[in-house]
Amino acid sequence: MDGHVDAIDDAPVTLKQKCTTADNPLLMWLSDHDEYLAEMLRMDGRGDYTSHTCCKCASAPALFQCDDCCDMQLYCGDCTVCNHLRSPTHCIKEWTGSFFMATSLKKLGLRIQLGHAISESCILPRKSSNDNFLLIDTNGIHKMAVDFCACETSQTHTKQLLRMGWFPSTTVDPRTAATFWLLHHYHILSFESKASAYEFYHSLVRISDNVGLIKKVGVLLG
Numbered sequence: 624m625d626g627h628v629d630a631i632d633d634a635p636v637t638l639k640q641k642c643t644t645a646d647n648p649l650l651m652w653l654s655d656h657d658e659y660l661a662e663m664l665r666m667d668g669r670g671d672y673t674s675h676t677c678c679k680c681a682s683a684p685a686l687f688q689c690d691d692c693c694d695m696q697l698y699c700g701d702c703t704v705c706n707h708l709r710s711p712t713h714c715i716k717e718w719t720g721s722f723f724m725a726t727s728l729k730k731l732g733l734r735i736q737l738g739h740a741i742s743e744s745c746i747l748p749r750k751s752s753n754d755n756f757l758l759i760d761t762n763g764i765h766k767m768a769v770d771f772c773a774c775e776t777s778q779t780h781t782k783q784l785l786r787m788g789w790f791p792s793t794t795v796d797p798r799t800a801a802t803f804w805l806l807h808h809y810h811i812l813s814f815e816s817k818a819s820a821y822e823f824y825h826s827l828v829r830i831s832d833n834v835g836l837i838k839k840v841g842v843l844l845g
């Protein structure tokens with residue numbers, strides 16, 4: 624094997640290879656790193672979206688931005704809720720006047736109605752215990768306002784959750800669930816990593832609150 628390598632090394636170089644970015648990508652990037660940093664810091668502010676009115680309804684103050692939507696625009700609270708009827712676990716932040724602060728769709732008034740299609744209303748909605756449902760997803764742990772359906776044809780609470788794609792933590796009066804996508808994510812991760820379920824869960828806790836500033840969530844999460 625060594626002899627073969629020596630033979631290649633000793634071969635006369637007839638064609639001069641062109642140097643490409645793939646030869647040393649970090650070195651090529653180094654001259655641009657200030658620009659990258661400036662753009663990342665720019666995202667801490669409102670960027671191009673300095674208008675004080677919501678870009679959707681053009682009537683209320685534009686204070687809310689979503690960390691998970693592919694959209695850097697700011698919206699009012701009602702439009703933010705409307706934008707997230709199908710993505711209730713997105714992480715929302717509120718512009719305080721000088722910086723963004725984490726808030727939630729629940730605080731903005733989003734309620735999730737189980738047992739019905741999104742466009743349907745339920746005539747007998749029942750709030751989950753303490754109106755404080757915890758949903759665990761790949762982007763963290765979310766406090767949610769969830770209404771179970773108590774209509775005549777309603778299913779059990781666990782079935783209503785399962786039909787939403789949420790796996791309930793208990794079969795009796797469930798107050799916590801994990802999305803099917805999260806379970807799939809951990810299943811695939813377990814093929815490549817030795818992360819235990821405990822470590823995986825606590826990484827999600829950190830995604831939600833890496834420095835322990837949200838005391839109440841910390842208590843709820845144990």
Ligand SMILES: [Zn+2]
Nearest residue numbers: 677680699702
């Ligand atoms: Zn609006």
Ligand SMILES: [Zn+2]
Nearest residue numbers: 689691692713
């Ligand atoms: Zn979003």
Ligand SMILES: [Zn+2]
Nearest residue numbers: 745746772774
């Ligand atoms: Zn109903």
